[in-house]
Amino acid sequence: MNRRTRNNILDSYRPNLIALEDNLIAAVFPLMKIYPAEFCIRQAMQEGAIQADSLLIETSSGTMALGLAIVAKWSGHRLTIVTDSACDSALRRRLEDLGTEVEIVPAPAANGGYQRARIDRLRQIRDENKNCWWVNQYDNPANSGSYGVLAGQLLDMLGRIDCLIGSVGSGGSVCGTSNYLRALFPELHVVGVDTFGSVLFGHPDRPRQLRGLGNSILPRNLEHAMFDEAHWVSAAEAFTATRLLHRKTTLFRGATSGAVWMVAQRWAAEHPNARVVCLFPDDGARYVETIYNDDYLSNNQLLLPHLPQAPRKVLHPLDASDSWSSINWNRRSYQEVMGGEATVGATV
């Protein structure tokens, strides 16, 4: 693909900055993961880690896979995505139409569930292919590193920002963007949005209905000491918030946007003199059958009559449970909050 076309298309993924309140701006992305996908691949080419005929591999059931599939099309690379049954068929069709090889692991591993099974399959593919490169969004510093461009867009539009609120999965978008913003505004308040059963902010790993944020492993891209606050949001709350966001603003988004919106609305209301930016990473297209389907929600007890007004504030992560909770993480390390060492990184 010629460079100009590619640049124009990449440009078209820029977020729209929408003032939802006087002091609350949402960065609304068509597909936020295109930034780390593009930069990870570009850096790998720059560093010689991949060549024109290399096979790119990654495990993802969501938007990172889509971002990579698009960028691989631009760069002409082969891509294999290892996923599990969580990958919806609509996404799978899009990936395959772009030439991506989608591999679905049939069963969870005895120890470590689907996450382990996907990583094991990744390892197999890597062993079978000499010229193969694992994108590794969780640990690859080019993921969080790619957000300087976004930080520049936010600064260009808004100037001083007082608070950044975003969902955390790999840690890339929130830690990356904050890192660049804090070079100018070290006082920037950073709020991460997670879900119950995600290990990111100290909970034990549990199957999660809320996808797109949270994780079963601690990624290297997550720098805990960057966070001032962490929030946990339940799947029901996130889905309900996403529907409410749609009805209130007409913004058609995915569950991560709803979760972030719920937290950001409250934070912005409590700090009327602060300029708050929240990140809405992806749109609602993949959720038509689920979040935007009342039957699905009520059959799965995922529809709430109303959202909580405020989070339950806890002093320790393990005191948070089941419904919207938050902690003043206060830029501490994982160890300082949880005590004891944690295993970090997705090892293959």
Place this chain on the structure above:
Amino acid sequence: MGLRLRPATGLATAHYGELFQGQIEDETGQQRRCLVSLPCDSLFSRAVFRPQSTADLTIKPERKHKAERAVRLTLERFNATYIGGDVTIFSNIEEGKGCGSSTADCVAVVRAVTIALGERLSEEDVARIVVKAETSSDNTMFRRAVLFAFREGEVVEDFARPLPYLAALGIDLLPSEVVDTLNYAPAAYCWREIQHFQALVGALRKAIRTGDRELLGRVSSASATINERFLPKPLFHEVKRLACHVGALGVAAAHSGTVVSILLDPRDNRLEYKFDLLQAKLREFGIHRTFRFQTHDHSLQIATV
């Protein structure tokens, strides 16, 4: 085109550090090294060109070879190489400090020659001639703020309006040392620094567009801090702390020199007090070579003699 051969004077100001220096991706996707200079209104070069219809050219002081090249390039530009004369340059800019003394000399002579010939040149054309004369340049020939590719003499991005004017304290951190600009290895920025610069340029656009001195000061400090890795200056961090302590806007550092400036809001009603305090504190560190200036561009005042 009536060719007037009348003596003419050109003025150009120097800079005292950069508000921004770094590497970004331009709109065509290319990596560009660029900067935004901090203009200094009290340091300038003034060139008087007395043209004659002989091809001999003399320049005073004789050592100003780059300026001599600039004279010849300007005469060439206007197909007037049959004209010679004498050029006298007066400059109060110290050479070898990274303040743009040679750029100011070159811009001054280009302006003098242009006026003497009864011609006009755009700021971009002046920049092109100057960078040819001296291989690298700053952007002090522009009255509006631009992001300037200093080795190519090209505007990477035009901010379309002037910088908000600032007050500053210029500080020479290495008064007994000089730097040879040409032998300066370009900084090998890592990818993270390049991403930082992308963010800083976004902030720079906003700061210039809205006249936000506070934001501009923060950009300048962040840029200076990144570049400190490549040309460390003694007491740089102490100067930064001092700037913070008095509530200054930030610091600007020379990308290929020994000077830094502490940036202040010229409308600050405690400005004099802050200057006094800074100079006193710096003397405690053994730094005596400091001076107060503003960033207004006085090169508008050019006259024919």
